Each structure stands twice: as C-alpha cells, then as structure tokens.
Amino acid sequence: MPQEMLNKSSTPTARTRKKTRPWYRTAVQSFFFILVALISLNQILKEAGLAIPFLSEASLHAICPFGGVVSIYKFATVGTFVQKIHESSFILMFIAFMLAVLFGPVICGWVCPFGTFQEWVGKLGKKIFKKKYNQLIPNNFDKYLRFIRYIILLLVIYKTAATAKLMFQDVDPYYALFNFWSDEVSVTALIVLGVTILLSLFVERPWCKYACPYGAVLGIFNLFRVFKIRRNSSTCINCKACDRACPMNISVSTGAAVLNHQCISCMKCTSENTCPVEGTVELSIREGKNV
Amino acid sequence: MKLKSIHVAVITLVFIFGGIALTSLLGMWKTTNDKIPAKYKDGEFAGQYNPADIRGSYTFNDISNAFEIPIEDLGKAFGVEDPAKYASFQCKELESMYALLAAEGKEVGTGSVRYFVALYKGLPIEVEEDTYLPKTAVEILKAKAKLTEEQIKSIEKYSVALPEVSAAFSVSASSPENATADRIIKGSTTFKDLMDWGVKKEAIEKIINDKIPDPGKTIKDYSSAKGLEFSTLKEPLQKLVDTVKK
Ligand code: SF4
Numbered sequence: 001m002p003q004e005m006l007n008k009s010s011t012p013t014a015r016t017r018k019k020t021r022p023w024y025r026t027a028v029q030s031f032f033f034i035l036v037a038l039i040s041l042n043q044i045l046k047e048a049g050l051a052i053p054f055l056s057e058a059s060l061h062a063i064c065p066f067g068g069v070v071s072i073y074k075f076a077t078v079g080t081f082v083q084k085i086h087e088s089s090f091i092l093m094f095i096a097f098m099l100a101v102l103f104g105p106v107i108c109g110w111v112c113p114f115g116t117f118q119e120w121v122g123k124l125g126k127k128i129f130k131k132k133y134n135q136l137i138p139n140n141f142d143k144y145l146r147f148i149r150y151i152i153l154l155l156v157i158y159k160t161a162a163t164a165k166l167m168f169q170d171v172d173p174y175y176a177l178f179n180f181w182s183d184e185v186s187v188t189a190l191i192v193l194g195v196t197i198l199l200s201l202f203v204e205r206p207w208c209k210y211a212c213p214y215g216a217v218l219g220i221f222n223l224f225r226v227f228k229i230r231r232n233s234s235t236c237i238n239c240k241a242c243d244r245a246c247p248m249n250i251s252v253s254t255g256a257a258v259l260n261h262q263c264i265s266c267m268k269c270t271s272e273n274t275c276p277v278e279g280t281v282e283l284s285i286r287e288g289k290n291v
Numbered sequence: 292m293k294l295k296s297i298h299v300a301v302i303t304l305v306f307i308f309g310g311i312a313l314t315s316l317l318g319m320w321k322t323t324n325d326k327i328p329a330k331y332k333d334g335e336f337a338g339q340y341n342p343a344d345i346r347g348s349y350t351f352n353d354i355s356n357a358f359e360i361p362i363e364d365l366g367k368a369f370g371v372e373d374p375a376k377y378a379s380f381q382c383k384e385l386e387s388m389y390a391l392l393a394a395e396g397k398e399v400g401t402g403s404v405r406y407f408v409a410l411y412k413g414l415p416i417e418v419e420e421d422t423y424l425p426k427t428a429v430e431i432l433k434a435k436a437k438l439t440e441e442q443i444k445s446i447e448k449y450s451v452a453l454p455e456v457s458a459a460f461s462v463s464a465s466s467p468e469n470a471t472a473d474r475i476i477k478g479s480t481t482f483k484d485l486m487d488w489g490v491k492k493e494a495i496e497k498i499i500n501d502k503i504p505d506p507g508k509t510i511k512d513y514s515s516a517k518g519l520e521f522s523t524l525k526e527p528l529q530k531l532v533d534t535v536k537k
Binding site for chain 2: 022024025026028058059062063086087090091092094095098099102103106109110227265267270272273282283284285286
C-alpha cells in the first residue's frame with residue numbers, strides 16, 4: 001500500500017512532513033574521527049619533534065575507554081592499570097558509563113571512530129546492494145550471532161586479567177586502522193580490519209554487531225537506560241520506516257520502547273530522522289511497553 | 292521529557308570534554324606514564340628501554356610494564372614477601388630494606404634492579420662494584436635469561452643469600468644501633484641529611500669541588516646533573532660521614 005494511503009487511513013490526525021535530516025550526529029562523528037586520526041598522527045610527529053600544538057600527545061590506548069574496562073580487575077586487585085593504560089582511560093570509561101545510563105551506547109553511535117568508519121564503508125555497500133544491503137543474513141541465524149561479542153568480552157577480560165597486558169590490541173581492528181603504519185600493529189589485527197571492511201560492504205557495522213567487546217558492555221545499558229527510544233502506538237501508521245532505518249536491524253515498530261542490547265542510540269529511527277509521523281518515535285523518559 | 296539529536300550531541304560533548312577538563316583541573320587526567328625509562332639512542336639496542344634509567348621511584352609495576360618482565364619474577368627476585376605489594380613496591384625501598392648489607396659494602400638497591408632487568412632482557416649495562424643481587428634473583432636469571440658463562444660466574448660471585456638479607460633487615464629494624472646504621476648515603480640522601488648528621492658544609496663542598504646548590508637536592512641527582520657516577524661522590528662523602536660517626 002502506498003505510504004500516503006497508509007497515512008490517511010490509519011492516522012487521519014497525525015501530522016507528517018518531509019524530512020530534513022539533522023546533521024548533528026554526522027558532525028559529532030566526523031569530529032571524533034578526525035580528532036582520533038590527528039592524535040594518532042601526532043604520535044609520529046612527536047617522535048620527529050613536530051607535534052601539533054594544543055593536540056594531545058596521548059597514545060590511542062590512553063584515550064580508549066575500553067582500556068579502563070579491561071583494567072578494572074587489575075585496578076581492584078593491585079591498584080594499578082594494565083600495560084599501556086592510564087588514568088585517562090578510566091576517566092573516559094566512567095564518562096561513557098554515565099552517558100550510557102542516560103542514553104545507552106551513545107559512544108558507539110556518536111563517538112566511536114571505528115563505528116563511523118564502518119558506516120562510511122557501508123555507504124558504498126548501500127550503493128552496490130541497494131535495498132538488500134544489511135538484509136543479507138537471515139534473522140533466525142543472525143540473532144544468535146549477535147551474542148558472540150559477549151563471548152569475546154569474557155575472553156578479553158579473562159586474558160587481560162591473567163596476563164595484565166593489553167591482549168586485545170593483537171586483534172583490535174580499531175587500533176589497526178589508526179596505526180596501520182606502525183610495527184606495533186599485529187598481522188592478526190590487520191586481517192581483522194580487512195575482514196571488517198569487506199563485511200561492511202554487506203552488513204552495516206559488522207564489528208559492532210558481532211565482535212565488539214566494548215559494544216557488548218555498553219549494550220547492557222540498553223536494558224535500563226533513562227532515556228529510551230519510544231514508539232507511540234496510537235500515532236504509529238505501521239509503515240516500518242523505523243525498522244528499515246535501523247542500522248542494527250532492530251524491530252522498532254513492534255513495541256513501545258527499544259530495550260534491545262544492540263541499539264547504538266543513533267536516533268535514525270526517530271521522527272526527527274526517519275519516522276514520517278511527528279512525535280511517534282522519540283528519545284524520551286516516558287514509560288511504555290518494550291521491544 | 293523528550294530529547295532531540297541536538298541535545299544528545301551537546302550533552303555528549305559536554306560530558307566528554309567537561310569530564311576531561313574537570314579531571315585535568317583536579318590533576319587526575321593522565322594520558323602517559325611518567326615512569327618510563329629513556330631508550331637507547333643508538334647501536335644494536337636503539338629504541339629499546341634502557342634499564343640504566345630505572346629510577347628509585349619506579350614501582351615493580353612500572354618496570355614490568357616497560358620491560359615486559361612478569362611482576363612475580365621481580366617481587367620474588369628481590370624478596371618482597373607479600374605478593375599483593377609487588378605492583379606498588381618502589382625500587383628505592385630496597386635500599387632501606389637492605390641497609391645493613393650496604394654497610395658491608397654489598398648494596399642491593401635500585402642498581403641491583405637495573406642489573407637484574409638488563410640481564411633478564413639481555414641488554415647492556417654498567418654496574419657499580421658494590422652492586423649485589425639477592426640469590427633468589429640469581430636463580431630466576433639462571434632459569435629465565437640467556438646468560439653467558441661469564442655472566443653466570445659474575446652474578447654468583449655478587450649474590451647475597453635471602454636469609455642473610457632478611458636477617459639484616461630485621462636487625463636494621465630493631466637494632467639499637469639503628470641511628471648509626473641509617474647514616475648510609477643512599478639514592479634518597481640529600482646534602483641536608485649529611486649536614487644533619489654533623490658533616491660540615493665546607494667539607495662537603497671540598498669533596499664536590501663546588502658550592503652546595505640546594506641542600507634539599509639528593510646527592511644522586513646532583514651527581515647525574517654533573518654527569519658523574521653516583522659512586523664517585525658517594526664513596527668519599529660516606530667516608531666523611533663515617534669519620535663524624537667516630
Ligand atoms: S535506529 Fe533506533 S533502534 Fe536502531 S540503533 Fe538507532 S536508535 Fe537504536
């Protein structure tokens with residue numbers, strides 16, 4: 001049924017309008033991508049005595065909040081951090097947790113440069129596969145694959161606690177992307193990066209969906225975050241535009257609030273972005289039934 | 292309450308940069324470890340951390356991180372009894388722990404840690420005559436490091452047994468002669484300490500051939516600032532201290 005008909009027949013009073021998509025998220029994502037790329041570049045420039053003024057000379061490990069997460073065990077038992085991790089990682093971990101309590105994994109959807117990078121590669125995938133893009137893996141199979149990241153999380157925490165070293169670096173495609181020139185990057189990490197790039201052409205954010213241990217941690221906050229993505233069923237016209245817009249393939253249209261552990265708080269499904277009916281899918285505090 | 296993406300954008304930026312600004316003001320924001328030794332500038336080992344630059348303030352955790360030596364090996368090698376203290380144990384603590392051995396001319400201190408790390412990692416280092424290793428350290432090195440026959444002979448010769456070490460430590464902690472035993476020039480000894488022990492300012496200045504720059508400065512730091520080995524000043528100054536004792 002054409003969309004206008006749906007609008008007219010199911011919600012005669014709902015106001016629909018043409019979308020002018022807000023650019024704030026793209027701006028924030030681009031800002032963090034450039035910032036992290038420059039900080040990484042600054043490491044080489046620093047060694048050549050040409051460091052960019054006013055820009056942090058920190059290593060990528062020092063500004064990665066996941067470093068704080070893997071350090072928790074060591075910090076709790078001996079009061080120190082694992083190799084290459086510093087106070088800054090711990091502070092960023094707390095900031096990310098505070099944001100996650102409020103909005104869920106905004107760090108994944110708005111800040112993480114590796115998520116942004118996958119989205120950018122995905123734009124090319126969308127051009128190639130059109131509507132089939134991000135719909136290639138059957139849901140029955142896919143929903144189980146989404147839990148692999150929790151297994152990876154447990155492995156990373158166990159390995160880091162046992163060795164007190166940053167074991168994840170050896171497979172981390174994010175570190176590999178921003179340091180591909182460095183001999184600190186392992187071949188395994190470069191292979192994982194290559195596979196992720198390739199998969200991003202078929203699936204949106206494959207690393208986030210199936211493998212990212214930090215996404216797994218932040219995903220848990222979706223269960224109890226304060227501001228949730230909520231759908232107003234009384235104005236909803238069941239066009240399923242929200243479902244189609246969701247990069248994480250969440251079925252937003254079937255419930256009153258998104259509690260799915262995979263939501264990255266990108267707000268693509270909202271009335272501000274995609275939903276054609278104003279005030280129907282929103283980020284809000286209001287109580288409702290869950291998806 | 293409903294939020295739009297502009298709100299999420301602003302709140303996210305405020306949390307991240309506000310959090311960084313606030314913790315920087317509170318002196319908590321640290322992106323580097325200031326306990327990182329200098330690297331060899333040239334030669335075969337260029338780019339690797341130089342154990343000679345390990346300072347007394349370095350903890351075993353700092354050393355373990357920089358040189359990738361298991362922290363248990365460091366703790367056991369130097370006779371730290373409680374494994375929970377391995378990570379936060381500072382090299383300079385060895386100097387007071389083994390103070391009486393130093394009085395016998397067998398120093399187990401930061402220099403010993405440097406020596407241990409260099410041998411463990413197969414890196415070059417120059418050690419002072421009176422630098423000793425605990426027997427436990429020697430055993431760990433023999434089991435885990437690639438040592439030449441000559442190095443094995445040397446570390447066996449310059450080793451002290453741990454029971455000796457513990458006894459010395461317990462004596463130093465309880466001996467009534469503590470006051471005298473404490474008057475040993477260590478890495479942390481300042482010019483002021485020497486003067487407090489009764490050494491005349493002029494006598495010190497005669498040995499260092501210079502005015503005392505700042506009484507609070509450690510003799511060790513002064514030596515490195517002047518490009519001298521610590522032992523070059525430590526030995527004659529210790530003799531001076533010993534004369535005062537008598
Ligand atoms: S589109 Fe909506 S449901 Fe899907 S990840 Fe983004 S915010 Fe979450």
